Amino acid sequence: MPIKKVIFIVSVFLSILTVFRFVWLNLYTTPNHPHANQGVLDLRNWEQISDSSITLDGEWEFYPNTLLMQRNADPLFPEKGSEFIQVPGNWDFADEASSTYGFGSYRLRILVDQEKGKTYGIRLPNISSSSEVYVNRELIARSGKPGKNRQQYKPLNVPYTTYFTLEEAGEIELVIQVANYDNPRNGGIIRSLKFGLADPLNRDTGFAINVVLVACIIYMLHALYSFIIFLVGNRDRRFLYFSFMIVCVVLGTLIGERLLFAWFPFHFDWSIKVTNLALIAGGYFLLQFIKQQLPDFLRAKLVIPYVTVCGISALVTLFLPASYNLVLTQFYSIVVLIPCILTISVMYRSATWIDKSNILLLLAVISAVYSFIWLLIINVLKIEMISYPFDLMIAMICFATYWFKRYFSTLADSQTMTIQLQEADKRKDDFLVTVAHEMRNPLHGILNISQAVVEREKGTIRKKSVQDLELLITVGRRMSLLLNDLLELERFKENRIAIHPKGVSVHSVAEAVMDMLRFMAHGKTIQLVNRIPSNFPDVFADENRLNQILFNLLYNAVKYSHDGEVSVSAYVQEGWARISIADNGVGIDEEFLDKVFEPYEQASRGAILNDSGIGLGLSICKQLVELHGGILEVSSTLNQGSVFTFTLRLSTPSTQQRDVTSAPTEAGNEQSASAAEAFDGSRDVADENSTSRSIRILAVDDDPVNLKVLESTFSMAPYEIFTATNGQDALSMLDRYKWDIIIADVMMPNMSGYELTSHIRAQYSITELPVLLLTAYNRNEDIEAGFRAGANDYVTKPMNAVELKSRVQSLTKLRRSVSERLRMEAAWLQAQIKPHFIINTFNSIAALGRIDLDRMDALIEELSNYIRLSIDFQNSDGVAPLNDELQLVRSYLFILKERFGDRLHVVWDVDDYIQSDIPPLTIQPLVENAIDHGILKRAKGGEVRIRLKDEGQFIEVSIMDNGEGMDEERLKQLLDRKSGKRSGIGLLNIDRRLKQLYGKGLEIKSKLGEGTTISFKIPKMLN
The missing domain is CATH 3.40.50.2300 (Response regulator)
Structure with a gap:
């Protein structure tokens, strides 16, 4: 932060503190009132006495070395030897070289209005070092015991309030006897006495005490939460020093107001020691706090001497008497100022150089030092005012704001780092999965080629070469297991693992897994023992996953064992099977047992620490067992072996029948999956071979x-x-x-x-x-x-070749089924039209038989052609010659022309030498649609044009009519498969068949009252 900005902020801050201080001073300063003069205070006719308390400041009559009031004796008022002294103030006995030691009596006559029965009170905050109060020559209160010598004297300086009722109207004679033989700096009435009626005095005194108490409670709450943070956090000593520093501030506040000694009446000697120790400790903890907060700005060569001074001062305070400690109090005040000045300097530099949030710490320290300076000013100038707590409260608020700001900043940084770590973790997982995917392809190639060479050349190459190739295959399989673990963990993270439990024999699965793992035991004197009885109850589990669990656990046991036995055992407990895998291997460190199931964790196992693996097998096992509803546990002793135990629910009678048709859901057991697919695939291949195409x-x-x-x-x-x-x-x-x-x-x-x-x-x-x-x-x-x-x-x-072929065959079968459905749908549509069409044609033949036999013969021939071509099309598979489709259309139009005569006008616009194949019953239904729904809707009929144009690689087929036409809404619904309208089902069938064959369907243009054009394109020759 720029220096000018820091100076500006500090200046504004000090101005605000000063304004608040003067406002408080103005609100709670004792109102103007008469003062004592020549030992008399005249309060007659001063009306505010009933509303507020006043100070008894002024000239009192003082009798040095005289105790006016004697027990069991009349008061002594010598005519000579008295003097007038200013109260409050330190007494100095002139005949004893300005010594503060001695005794004496203060006397003040207070003149009040002529009213009896009123209760007055006097508040005595600080009289050094013992006092007795007499009103109208009666003892009403005391603190300690004044005496003419040290033997008769008992020191006690605590604030106290006393009350009395005025029986005689008009005058109050107040005598305060004081003795001091301990305080070498001050003696007598040091601070202003408060006087007034009982209610105003109680109100003012109670308010002043409550202000101090509330402030101290607030301070202690800050100390408490700082100490709690220290205890429950990472034991950051900044919070410890800060909480102790606040405790010292609270002690200083209570000592300054003399409340601590009112509650806990220490011996006078110890009260002075507690005061000095609080000052020393406050300075020490402040400096230690700054050292922990900003270690780069506070050098050790400054801290060590100060700590030494504090330690020596504390020892001196403990062993010296009160008289010497009182003299050293001023020195200790200077000692406290040293860390305050250092703190301001350090905070200023840190706020301008390092972190602008440190300005809050600078303001907090300035506020605390500002409060301390004002305390000195009030004591020197003897200003009477209620304690002002807000400077220190503001300091606490600044400290708290700084901590909250740091907390939220740290929290934001932590959240950012968490996100970054999560992203890095995800990138790591993605990288590992990508590597696993990329490595699986070449790895499978290596394994397949190696296996093929071994099987093909086993009889021709040397035995050593065969063993090397088999070793290569073994290592490759181990690497394949590692890659499968990586992919499996990714599936768990994405919740893509599903299980299909059924009744499974644990004995059979364990036996099969042990057979698979025997190759790993070569070179080791290890026995693989299956102690699960063959009649052990079936468990309710996914067989492939149980295989995977046992394989990983046994693989782990064999890998970390050199000799001895690796065994599998099981027993039944309360409806669950408890299956244990035990080994005599190197064991696992006790402190690692809690982490053994975490991903990428590997235990420290002596010489086998650098063995292969990345610590995923056990994590996958635990998740698979929990997916079945069981638990996986481990117990181990270093250098003696480990026992892994997991639980699975027993199969109930309703689930004990084996579900042999259920297929594996994941790639965890590739051999089983391949076998199932091979069976289905062989059947599909046979079916496919039976097709002609x-x-x-x-x-x-x-x-x-x-x-x-x-x-x-x-x-x-x-x-x-x-x-x-x-x-x-x-x-x-x-x-x-x-x-x-x-x-x-x-x-x-x-x-x-x-x-x-x-x-x-x-x-x-x-x-x-x-x-x-x-x-x-x-x-x-x-x-x-x-x-x-x-x-x-x-x-x-x-x-997998079998899987790939099976999926291809399934999809092509589906496609052909859909094609067949469309062809049958077209034939069905044509069949719906024929009866009506044929009946009408026969009626026309019957009519022509009576008027024109030649025309009747021609109509019969065209009808015969139409029926023959229709039957041929229904038996066709997929496509038919374009000329056959056009011949069908000609026969159809000849028949209609005979029926409707001049109402139907046909125009053929076909390019020469056009040859191609076309889906059957494509053009004829379109021509029929143009005539029935277009031309014949008009009484005068109309024209239908069939146009086939050569456009290079394609032939454009267009059916145009000048019939009724359609509006936009009807046009949009015509080829909409989701539309509820069924009038366009023939067009929809043609459109779908064309799209299936050529990728493009019908194109329809129409205008209401002007006609419709339907067109599509087909390739010249279909390959």
Whole structure:
């Protein structure tokens, strides 16, 4: 923070403190009143005596070395030897070289109004060092015992208030006898006495005491929460020193107001010692607090001498008598000022150089020092006012504000760091998962190639080479387990683990796992023992997951054991099976047992510390067991072995029948999954081979190796595979050829598999052209992104050939089923029309038989052609020659022309030499629709035009009429599949078949009262 700004803030702050102080002084200063003169205080005719208390300041009559009031004797009022002395003030005995030691009597005559029975009071805050109060020659109160010598004298200086009732009207004779043999600095009436009627005096005294008490309670609350923070936090000594410093402030406040000694009447000697010790301790704790708060700004060479001075001063205070301690009090006040000045300097530098929030600490210290300076001013100038607590309160508020600001700043930093650590942790997990995914593909290739070489060349290569290859396979499998653990942990974090429990034999699973792990025990004298009886009750668990749990625990036991025995045992307890894996290995450190199930944690196991593994197996086991509702525990002794025990619920009779058809849900047991898929896949392949038509596949991947794998997988009948290395090439091939399915990799440059799928879905629906995505990730968000883009299914890399073929066959079967449904729907629609159409045609034939036999013969021939072509189309598969479709239309129009005559005018506009294939019953229903719903709606009829134009690679087919036409709303509903209207179902069927084959459907333009044009495009030759 700039220096000028700091100076400005401090100046404004001091100005505010000064204003508050003077406002308080103005509000609670004793009102102007008569003062004592020549030993007389005249309060007659002073009306404010009934509303407020006053001070008895002024000239009192003083009798040095005389105690006027004697017990059991008349008062002594010598004619000579008295003098007038200013009260309050220190007495000095002239004949004893200004000594404060001695005794004497103060006398004051107070003149009041002529009213009897009033109760008055006197407040005596500080009389050094013992006193007795007499009113009208009667003893009414005392503090200590004044005496003519030290033997007769008993010191006690505490504030007290005494009350009396005036029996004789008009005058109060007040005598205060004082003795002092302990205080070398002050003697006599040191502070102003308060006088007044009982009620005003009680009010003013009570207010002054309550102000001090409230202030001290507030201070102590700050001390308490600081001490609690020290205890429950990280034992930051700043809070400890701060709380002790506040306790010293509270002691100083109570001592200054003499309240502490009123509550706890210490011996006079100890009261002085407590006062000095509070001063010394306050300075010490202040300096230690600043040292802890700003260690860079406070050098040790300044702190150590001061601490030494404080220690010596405390010892001196404890052992010296009160008279010497009183003399040293001024020195101790200077000692306290040293850390105050250092603190202001340090806070100023830290606020201007380091942290601008330190300005709060600077203001707090300034406020506390400001209060101390005013205390000195009040004592020197003998200003009578109620204690002002707000300077110190403001100091506490500044301290508290600083701590809260630091707390929220630290909290914000912690939250930021937490977010950063969480992001770093997520990046770490993502990195590990990515590495695991990327390593699995080449690792599987290495294992497959190695296994193939071993099986193929086992008889031709040396035995040592075979053993090396088998070792390579073993190491690769161990690495594969490690990668599976990484992927499994990611699935747990994303809550993508599902279990399918059923009755499972623990004995059988344990036996199978031990057989798998025997290769790890080579070179070790370890026995794998299955102590679970064969008739042990089945447990209710997911068999694949139980296999995984036992494998990880046994793998862990074998890895950390050199010899001895690794055993599996189980027993039943209250409906649960408790399964234990015990080993004689190196054991686990006791302090590590609580962390052994945390991810990425590995125990310190002596010489095996650097063995393979990253500490995921046990964490996965614990989560899998808890997913089944059980618990996983461990007990271990270092160098003696470990026992891992987990619980699983026993299978009830209703669940003991094995569910052999349930498939694994995750890749945890790849062998079981592959076997299930191989069975289904072989059946699908046989079915597919029975079909007459091949499956045309377009594979899209930027990795040539993956494309080679796909080509190899689909190299045999009934598959026909083509490849593209990017999305743009795939889209260009999409328009030129007809495909049964698209297989696309998700991660490709320029255009991802998701984008390619979106482009495909713009032309083809999900049933018209299936899309199968290949992804290296199996996360929910990746799968969801694929389905959102329009993919039908996905396969996770590394690909399993049987699984891939099965999914391709399922999707192509679905596509063909939809195509067959559309073809049958078209045939059904045509069948709905024929009876009505044929009946009308027969009526026309009957009518022509009576008037024109030649026309009747021609009509019969065209009807025969129409029926023959319709039957051929219903038996066709997918497409038919364009000329056959046009011939059907000609026959249909000839029949209608005979029926409607001049009402129907037909125009043919067909380019020469146009040849192609077309979905059957495509043009004829459109012509029928134009005639029935367009031309014949008009009484005078109209014209229908059939136009086929050659446009290079495509043929545009248009059916135009000048009939009724349609409005915009009807036009929008016509091809809307979700519309409830059913009048356009024939058009909808044609539109869907065209889109399935060519990616584009019907285009309809119409205007109400002017006619309709329906057009579509087909390729010249269908490949």
